[in-house]
Every structure is written in structure tokens, then in C-alpha cells.
Amino acid sequence: MTYAISYDDILDAARQIEGVAVRTPLLELPALNERVGGRVFLKPENLQRVGAFKFRGAYNRLSRLSAAEKALGVVAFSSGNHAQGIAHAAQILGIRATIVMPSDAPELKLANTRAYGAEVILYDRYNEDREAVAARVVGDSGATVVPPYNDPFIMAGQGTVGLEIAQDLDAMGIVPDQALINCGGGGLCSGAYLALYEHFPSLDGYVVEPAAFDDVTRSLVSGEIETVDFGARSVCDALLTPSAGLLTFPIMQGLGLKGLSVSDDEALDAVGYAAKSLKLVAEPGGAAALAALLSGKIDGKAKNTIVVISGGNIEPAMLQQCLARESASK
Amino acid sequence: MTYAISYDDILDAARQIEGVAVRTPLLELPALNERVGGRVFLKPENLQRVGAFKFRGAYNRLSRLSAAEKALGVVAFSSGNHAQGIAHAAQILGIRATIVMPSDAPELKLANTRAYGAEVILYDRYNEDREAVAARVVGDSGATVVPPYNDPFIMAGQGTVGLEIAQDLDAMGIVPDQALINCGGGGLCSGAYLALYEHFPSLDGYVVEPAAFDDVTRSLVSGEIETVDFGARSVCDALLTPSAGLLTFPIMQGLGLKGLSVSDDEALDAVGYAAKSLKLVAEPGGAAALAALLSGKIDGKAKNTIVVISGGNIEPAMLQQCLARESASK
Numbered sequence: 001m002t003y004a005i006s007y008d009d010i011l012d013a014a015r016q017i018e019g020v021a022v023r024t025p026l027l028e029l030p031a032l033n034e035r036v037g038g039r040v041f042l043k044p045e046n047l048q049r050v051g052a053f054k055f056r057g058a059y060n061r062l063s064r065l066s067a068a069e070k071a072l073g074v075v076a077f078s079s080g081n082h083a084q085g086i087a088h089a090a091q092i093l094g095i096r097a098t099i100v101m102p103s104d105a106p107e108l109k110l111a112n113t114r115a116y117g118a119e120v121i122l123y124d125r126y127n128e129d130r131e132a133v134a135a136r137v138v139g140d141s142g143a144t145v146v147p148p149y150n151d152p153f154i155m156a157g158q159g160t161v162g163l164e165i166a167q168d169l170d171a172m173g174i175v176p177d178q179a180l181i182n183c184g185g186g187g188l189c190s191g192a193y194l195a196l197y198e199h200f201p202s203l204d205g206y207v208v209e210p211a212a213f214d215d216v217t218r219s220l221v222s223g224e225i226e227t228v229d230f231g232a233r234s235v236c237d238a239l240l241t242p243s244a245g246l247l248t249f250p251i252m253q254g255l256g257l258k259g260l261s262v263s264d265d266e267a268l269d270a271v272g273y274a275a276k277s278l279k280l281v282a283e284p285g286g287a288a289a290l291a292a293l294l295s296g297k298i299d300g301k302a303k304n305t306i307v308v309i310s311g312g313n314i315e316p317a318m319l320q321q322c323l324a325r326e327s328a329s330k
Numbered sequence: 331m332t333y334a335i336s337y338d339d340i341l342d343a344a345r346q347i348e349g350v351a352v353r354t355p356l357l358e359l360p361a362l363n364e365r366v367g368g369r370v371f372l373k374p375e376n377l378q379r380v381g382a383f384k385f386r387g388a389y390n391r392l393s394r395l396s397a398a399e400k401a402l403g404v405v406a407f408s409s410g411n412h413a414q415g416i417a418h419a420a421q422i423l424g425i426r427a428t429i430v431m432p433s434d435a436p437e438l439k440l441a442n443t444r445a446y447g448a449e450v451i452l453y454d455r456y457n458e459d460r461e462a463v464a465a466r467v468v469g470d471s472g473a474t475v476v477p478p479y480n481d482p483f484i485m486a487g488q489g490t491v492g493l494e495i496a497q498d499l500d501a502m503g504i505v506p507d508q509a510l511i512n513c514g515g516g517g518l519c520s521g522a523y524l525a526l527y528e529h530f531p532s533l534d535g536y537v538v539e540p541a542a543f544d545d546v547t548r549s550l551v552s553g554e555i556e557t558v559d560f561g562a563r564s565v566c567d568a569l570l571t572p573s574a575g576l577l578t579f580p581i582m583q584g585l586g587l588k589g590l591s592v593s594d595d596e597a598l599d600a601v602g603y604a605a606k607s608l609k610l611v612a613e614p615g616g617a618a619a620l621a622a623l624l625s626g627k628i629d630g631k632a633k634n635t636i637v638v639i640s641g642g643n644i645e646p647a648m649l650q651q652c653l654a655r656e657s658a659s660k
Contacts, residue, residue, distance in 0.1 A: 275646075
């Protein structure tokens with residue numbers, strides 16, 4: 001079957017975002033290697049514009065709009081990082097942005113989205129359907145609705161995360177054994193793994209989800225797009241999507257990815273560990289893949305493991321809590 | 331006059347530490363550029379082994395010891411980061427290390443130094459002379475005393491920080507206008523600036539100190555090695571040295587460096603800003619140079635500015651305080 005995007009689309013996205021998005025480094029930190037007993041290659045997308053990989057797809061998508069589409073503005077619905085990505089990309093491109101956000105989104109993400117010049121409209125995450133709200137907001141304004149993951153340009157943009165990792169590993173002459181990437185709707189995993197498998201066909205690729213939102217993990221087993229329980233909760237606010245996308249899932253399935261899930265406690269411990277031992281600020285959803293490795297959900301001994309830290313937009317109060325966790329110590 | 335080290339010594343140190351020390355990336359983060367109104371190139375030595383640049387000099391020094399010297403062990407005196415650097419380098423090289431540390435050193439640094447396998451001996455920072463204590467500890471054991479900065483191999487090792495920055499900027503075709511580097515005894519500043527001026531002779535180089543420990547700033551004005559007031563205090567525990575070294579000062583003076591100083595409040599604000607907006611964990615003494623830029627002590631508008639974040643070993647409780655500071659917000 002044909003996927004929604006190809007490796008060439010990711011190369012094209014890389015050219016589109018060059019000089020605008022940050023080309024984040026690939027970090028190998030001895031403290032983490034020693035803890036894991038293998039080599040770990042960290043892609044710190046918390047250092048990306050807006051503090052998360054989401055800027056890549058947002059900029060790739062918005063910069064492709066026609067002049068007429070740009071003039072009518074864009075609408076996005078997001079729990080936070082996609083909101084910031086769209087708001088900031090729109091700001092850079094001079095496009096008017098309206099963002100529909102859940103009323104319980106982290107205050108920091110709400111404030112940042114507004115700071116990028118977007119108009120924010122709040123809705124009730126558990127009692128209102130965000131796409132219906134978005135449709136109501138859009139009305140007959142002609143604005144383009146930009147989905148958070150189920151869009152080829154978004155997926156190709158996020159794919160540049162995998163492309164950069166592959167290029168950096170190639171330059172070092174290193175072949176990775178396995179990779180761990182956080183998964184919400186699959187925009188990052190579908191794009192990044194498409195690029196990674198192009199370079200490393202024998203890679204073992206894992207999507208990492210919060211335990212209460214392990215729909216992709218189950219979907220990869222059943223072969224059908226599964227959904228999460230209504231009312232599920234997790235501290236990993238960046239990964240709270242009800243199901244994978246119709247465009248993202250076939251890629252994740254076709255590449256033969258497998259799923260892993262982590263508890264909220266494991267994610268919070270990983271945030272504390274990252275700050276104390278790696279000197280990097282991650283948000284819980286951004287640290288899920290790291291949590292899978294630290295908690296032993298996957299063994300990194302004597303292996304080359306890729307871990308993507310997908311975002312760092314954590315409330316100061318929550319980071320303070322993570323720092324205080326005993327179990328987050330070295 | 332002849333300096334204690336040359337550019338060639340730094341190239342030699344770079345070969346010596348290659349594959350052991352982390353070659354930290356040079357980061358350009360849009361959030362910081364936009365705040366400053368210019369381009370800022372951050373060297374995050376908080377990502378270095380032991381969480382500070384100190385590992386570079388320590389490994390360069392210890393790896394040069396003869397087999398006979400290695401067998402007799404090493405002794406170091408340090409408020410924390412040098413201690414960790416020597417302890418970890420000794421651990422890697424299989425050398426027995428004894429570290430004399432002030433009893434009020436951060437608990438984290440004491441614990442980490444012990445975790446690297448060193449024996450820690452405590453002394454009273456304000457009522458005992460640490461060199462006398464070290465001499466007593468050494469006795470006739472034959473152990474080599476490794477000074478924190480006044481040593482050619484230490485200085486050349488720290489100089490690799492500047493060499494890597496220069497190499498990365500050269501590769502990007504960028505000529506820096508100015509640089510800000512934290513200064514205690516001058517090991518980092520003398521070495522790193524020697525490398526930077528070799529590549530960029532028209533650079534404006536600044537040493538950045540805590541206001542109560544601005545001895546190098548005053549020394550650069552008077553032309554003599556000045557000292558700090560007995561009993562001076564600062565939250566920047568990594569920079570609490572009484573005076574520059576006899577080997578480090580002539581280099582800082584000869585290169586025409588200038589001095590800047592920051593208050594404890596400015597350093598703590600910079601730590602909060604780094605965690606919230608840059609997603610990097612810095613310690614107060616490691617963030618002094620960043621503080622000088624953020625507080626407007628030096629203008630970065632329309633300039634290319636190098637900033638070294640020299641360390642990230644901050645107590646979780648102090649990081650929590652920095653996160654809570656209103657003035658550290660964006």
C-alpha cells in the first residue's frame with residue numbers, strides 16, 4: 001500500500017524548515033550510558049523552538065499554504081505543544097491563528113500560545129468534542145483547520161527529527177539497535193520512523209505511550225485503530241490523544257513498530273532524573289521514552305538506543321515536584 | 331612574555347580528552363536570540379561529564395601522570411566541581427583520589443564526589459586554609475596534589491572549551507563579536523580565551539564573576555593580582571576563589587580581557603530563565619555569564635555573543651527556588 005508520505009517528503013520538509021527550526025544536536029551523555037549499560041543517543045527536542053518538536057510540522061504545513069489561504073488564517077485544536085507550534089509558525093509567517101485549547105491545558109502552554117500572538121478559545125476536554133468546537137469556530141471564515149498529526153505536511157515535518165538523527169548517526173558510523181519515541185496521535189512516530197528505517201532497516205522501533213493512553217500499542221497488536229477509555233487521565237498532557245490517525249497508523253503498522261507504555265510515576269521520575277543527572281528540562285509526555293528505558297521496560301544493555309525527548313514545556317510547580325521525588329535520584 | 335600554555339598545548343589537550351570527555355554542542359536557541367536581540371552561541375558544559383567543564387582539565391592532568399605517580403594517588407582541594415572532575419577522572423584512570431572539600435559544599439557535590447569513588451576529607455572554608463589542610467593530608471604519602479586551576483595541563487584542558495567553540499563557529503563561518511565566560515581562579519578563562527583569540531583576534535572577551543568575588547575584574551584594571559575580602563559570600567559556589575592564579579592571570583591580562591560582575595539575584599534569575607525558557611539546568615556559578623547578558627550588564631543587540639554555561643550541579647532545593655522566582659520569567 002502507499003503511505004501518506006514518503007522519505008522524499010521528509011527530505012523536502014527538511015529543506016523547508018532549514019534555518020528556521022533548530023537543528024537540535026544528538027547528545028550522548030556518559031551518565032546515562034553508564035546507568036543503562038549501553039550507548040544512548042538523545043535527541044533533545046525540548047531545545048526546539050516552542051520547546052517541542054511540534055514546530056517542525058507546523059512550520060512545514062503553514063509555509064505551504066497559498067497566499068489566499070494565508071490571508072484567511074488558520075485554526076488549530078491542541079492540548080498545548082501543537083498550539084504553540086502553530087501559533088509561533090503563524091507568527092513568523094504573518095498568518096492570523098486561532099487556537100482551540102482544553103481549559104485544563106497547562107497554564108504555561110496557554111500563556112505561551114497567547115504570547116505568540118494567537119487568539120485562544122477554550123473548551124472542556126472531557127465534555128465537548130474539540131473538532132466540533134473547531135468547526136463552530138471556523139464557521140464560514142474560510143480559515144484552514146490544521147490538524148495536530150493527521151496531515152502529510154505535519155507528518156513529514158515531524159519526520160525531520162528522525163532524519164537528523166539518522167544523518168548524525170551515519171556521520172558517526174553508528175548503527176542503532178533500537179529507538180524509543182513518544183507517541184500521541186503518531187505524527188512524530190510515523191514521520192521519524194519512516195526516515196529512520198530508510199537508513200537503518202533492521203532497527204527495532206518502539207512507540208512509547210502513557211499506560212492509560214496505550215491505544216497505539218494495542219492497535220499495533222490488533223491491526224485495527226484502537227481508542228482509549230473515555231475519561232482516561234495522565235500527567236503526560238502532550239500525549240493525550242484518543243487514537244492514532246488514519247494517515248499515521250498505516251505507517252507505524254507497516255514498519256512493524258512495537259508499543260511500550262509507562263506509568264505516570266515512571267514519567268515523573270524520568271523528568272526528575274533528566275533535570276538532576278542530564279541537566280535537561282523535559283515535560284512528562286516528553287520524557288515517556290526515557291522513562292521506558294530507565295524503568296527497564298526495555299533493556300539498553302550493550303545496545304545503541306535512540307531516545308527522543310519530545311518536549312520540555314513543564315509547569316515550574318510540576319518540575320519542582322519531580323525534583324523532590326526520591327526515586328528520581330541517580 | 332611567555333605564557334604557561336600555548337595554543338598547541340590546547341590542541342594537544344583536545345587529542346588527549348577525545349572520546350573520554352563529551353564534545354558538547356554549540357547551541358543557538360531562538361528564544362534567547364529574541365530576548366537579547368542578537369545571536370547567542372551557548373556552550374553547555376553542564377552537559378559535560380560530572381556536570382561541569384572541570385572534567386576536561388582533570389582528565390588532561392591525571393592522564394599525564396607517570397605510572398609511578400599514578401600508583402601513589404592524587405589529592406585535590408575544591409569547593410565541588412573540581413573535586414568531582416578529579417574524582418571521576420581518577421576513577422576512569424584507576425587512580426586513588428583523596429579530595430579535601432569545604433564542609434559547606436553543596437551536599438550534591440559531596441555525594442557525587444564520593445560516588446566517583448574518592449575519599450572525601452572536609453575542612454572549614456572560613457577558618458582553615460585549604461592548602462595547609464591538603465599538605466597535612468598529603469604528608470609523606472607521595473600523592474600528587476592537583477591544583478584546581480594554576481597548572482598548565484589543567485588550563486590547557488579547560489582551554490578545549492574555547493577550542494571547540496572556535497572550531498564550531500569557524501565551520502559555520504561566523505565571527506563572534508564578544509564572549510562571556512565565568513571566572514573563578516581563571517583556569518577556564520585563560521585556556522578558553524587563548525584558543526578563542528587564536529581564531530578571532532578582534533574578539534572582546536569578558537570574565538564574569540560574582541560581585542563579592544570580583545577580584546579578577548579589579549586585577550585586570552590594576553594590573554596586579556587582587557584578592558577578595560575575607561568572609562565574602564556568594565550563592566555562586568563554583569566561583570568562590572580568593573584570587574587569580576600566577577599562571578592564569580598573565581594570560582587574561584595579556585589578552586586584554588575585561589571584567590563584569592553579577593549579583594546573586596541576577597545569577598539566580600538566570601538559573602530560573604535557563605530552566606524555564608532554554609530547558610537547561612545550570613548552577614548559579616555556571617549561569618553568571620548568562621546573567622550578565624540577561625541583566626543588561628553587557629549589550630548583545632545585533633552582535634554575535636558567545637556564552638559558556640560552565641556547570642549544572644545545583645541542589646534540587648535551590649533549583650526549585652529559582653523556578654519560583656517571578657523575575658526569572660520570560
